[in-house]
Amino acid sequence: MNNLDSIKTEVIKCFHCGNETLMSQKGEYSWGSRDIEYGDFDYLYEYELFACSVCHKVTLRETYGDETMMEPCYDGPMRWHSNKNILYPINSIDSSSIPYKVREAYGAALKTKGIDKYVCLMALRRTLELILKNKGATKWGLKDKIEEIAEKGLLPDTLKEASSLTKILGDSAAHDKDMDIDQQDVESMAEFVKFIIEYLYVVPDKINSYKERLSSKTDKRV
Numbered sequence: 298m299n300n301l302d303s304i305k306t307e308v309i310k311c312f313h314c315g316n317e318t319l320m321s322q323k324g325e326y327s328w329g330s331r332d333i334e335y336g337d338f339d340y341l342y343e344y345e346l347f348a349c350s351v352c353h354k355v356t357l358r359e360t361y362g363d364e365t366m367m368e369p370c371y372d373g374p375m376r377w378h379s380n381k382n383i384l385y386p387i388n389s390i391d392s393s394s395i396p397y398k399v400r401e402a403y404g405a406a407l408k409t410k411g412i413d414k415y416v417c418l419m420a421l422r423r424t425l426e427l428i429l430k431n432k433g434a435t436k437w438g439l440k441d442k443i444e445e446i447a448e449k450g451l452l453p454d455t456l457k458e459a460s461s462l463t464k465i466l467g468d469s470a471a472h473d474k475d476m477d478i479d480q481q482d483v484e485s486m487a488e489f490v491k492f493i494i495e496y497l498y499v500v501p502d503k504i505n506s507y508k509e510r511l512s513s514k515t516d517k518r519v
């Protein structure tokens with residue numbers, strides 16, 4: 298806490314511009330067990346909005362802590378800890394239905410989105426390659442892997458096209474640094490790879506869970 302004007306400042310990594318910079322807090326909100334009438338488990342969610350001093354864009358951070366989150370401290374009493382998570386800008390994809398490697402690769406690509414366009418496009422290309430391998434592609438080149446998975450009927454034509462574009466831009470980022478790649482290209486490719494992930498993993502998982510829910514409802518009716 299800054300004693301002079303009581304504005305909280307903190308060094309935070311900005312996922313818009315990539316700078317690790319001193320940000321000032323612009324807003325906050327919290328809620329937890331204290332707001333629930335019959336809660337017998339202590340927990341607290343805190344939300345803080347920070348502004349980047351370099352690019353002026355905002356970061357929203359969630360901090361969660363509960364009564365189980367304490368750890369021994371050798372030079373004193375127990376110490377509380379909490380989980381801090383940047384909710385905005387989105388820098389990861391969170392679904393248990395996505396294979397760990399794919400989730401990690403896509404998260405790594407998103408983290409570089411506003412920092413290095415070329416690195417991000419190469420990371421998206423790598424994510425696509427991992428997805429296709431996970432879906433059973435065995436061919437060597439990425440172009441052939443896309444064909445292979447499309448032929449199996451796993452990728453509809455529109456997403457096959459999205460995959461090809463991701464490959465083309467990823468290749469350009471790796472080999473042809475003079476190609477005019479702008480932020481919009483990076484945003485579009487990140488979105489295309491997200492569509493592919495959603496189509497192949499997230500949507501089938503959601504439909505299956507709903508089917509289970511529906512069958513348990515119909516079981517009850519019988």
Ligand SMILES: [Zn+2]
Nearest residue numbers: 311314349352
């Ligand atoms: Zn920034």
